[in-house]
Amino acid sequence: MALKRRWGLRLCARLPDFVLLLLFRDCLIGAVNLKSSNRIPVVQEFESVELSCIITDSQTSDPRIEWKKIQDAQTTYVFFDNKIQVKPVPPVCRVPKAVPVGKSATLHCQEKEGYPLPHYSWYRNDVLLPTDSRANPRFRNSSFLLNSKTGTLVFSAVQKEDSGQYYCIASNDAGSARCEEQAMEVYDLNIGGIVGGVLVVLAVLVLITVGICCAYRRGYFINNKQNGESYKNPGKPDGVNYIRTDEEGDFRHKSSFVI
Numbered sequence: 629m630a631l632k633r634r635w636g637l638r639l640c641a642r643l644p645d646f647v648l649l650l651l652f653r654d655c656l657i658g659a660v661n662l663k664s665s666n667r668i669p670v671v672q673e674f675e676s677v678e679l680s681c682i683i684t685d686s687q688t689s690d691p692r693i694e695w696k697k698i699q700d701a702q703t704t705y706v707f708f709d710n711k712i713q714v715k716p717v718p719p720v721c722r723v724p725k726a727v728p729v730g731k732s733a734t735l736h737c738q739e740k741e742g743y744p745l746p747h748y749s750w751y752r753n754d755v756l757l758p759t760d761s762r763a764n765p766r767f768r769n770s771s772f773l774l775n776s777k778t779g780t781l782v783f784s785a786v787q788k789e790d791s792g793q794y795y796c797i798a799s800n801d802a803g804s805a806r807c808e809e810q811a812m813e814v815y816d817l818n819i820g821g822i823v824g825g826v827l828v829v830l831a832v833l834v835l836i837t838v839g840i841c842c843a844y845r846r847g848y849f850i851n852n853k854q855n856g857e858s859y860k861n862p863g864k865p866d867g868v869n870y871i872r873t874d875e876e877g878d879f880r881h882k883s884s885f886v887i
Contacts, residue, residue, distance in 0.1 A: 661685035706802040715803035716742030719779065721796045723810035727786050728817050737779030737796035737807065746798040748779035753792045757781070786814045 671677040695707035706713040719739035761767040
């Protein structure tokens with residue numbers, strides 16, 4: 629089926645001396661022949677420009693036409709169906725570094741620039757993870773759920789097999805982007821070491837208590853003030869009376885005999 633259809637796109641340039649190059653050659657892309665009437669349009673800042681896309685031959689009556697802006701060999705946005713589609717930027721990923729076996733863990737992935745809103749997928753050691761580990765026999769030893777709309781990957785109880793390098797990809801109709809790999813380690817709890825540590829602490833406390841009791845029994849904790857008063861007021865020997873006179877200013881004693 630041969631037809632000739634013209635598609636136009638009007639843009640407003642916003643960069644000084646903005647030069648937009650649109651190069652089309654007569655080619656067959658998906659059974660559609662395309663060409664452009666203005667292959668090298670030049671436009672100044674804040675001026676409008678119309679880009680043409682002419683379908684000269686097509687095997688379908690409703691071909692999909694997209695306009696893409698490519699900068700530094702990367703597609704930054706797509707214009708389709710009178711709507712701008714923005715490619716996601718690399719998402720922000722948060723992965724716990726270390727989690728003990730049997731504990732829960734949550735991995736986060738978020739991207740805020742793409743339009744329409746992207747959906748998320750998680751990879752472990754370059755292997756795509758399913759949305760539910762129970763749905764894939766390969767991950768039967770894991771217990772996780774992935775929310776592709778929010779980007780959260782939740783482990784209800786991690787296992788040693790869940791250790792590895794994780795990264796997330798955010799994608800929409802305009803493209804995709806991924807975050808850097810981050811490692812998550814799952815380690816075993818040393819139950820024997822914990823019990824041994826508790827026993828050592830209890831033994832130290834028992835020794836301290838025994839030592840305090842022994843010291844108390846041997847009189848190391850008797851009040852020094854009481855000892856001093858006992859020393860200053862010795863008991864009177866039989867037959868000795870202590871008399872203090874004003875002239876002497878001190879004590880003197882006299883002996884008395886009992887007949």
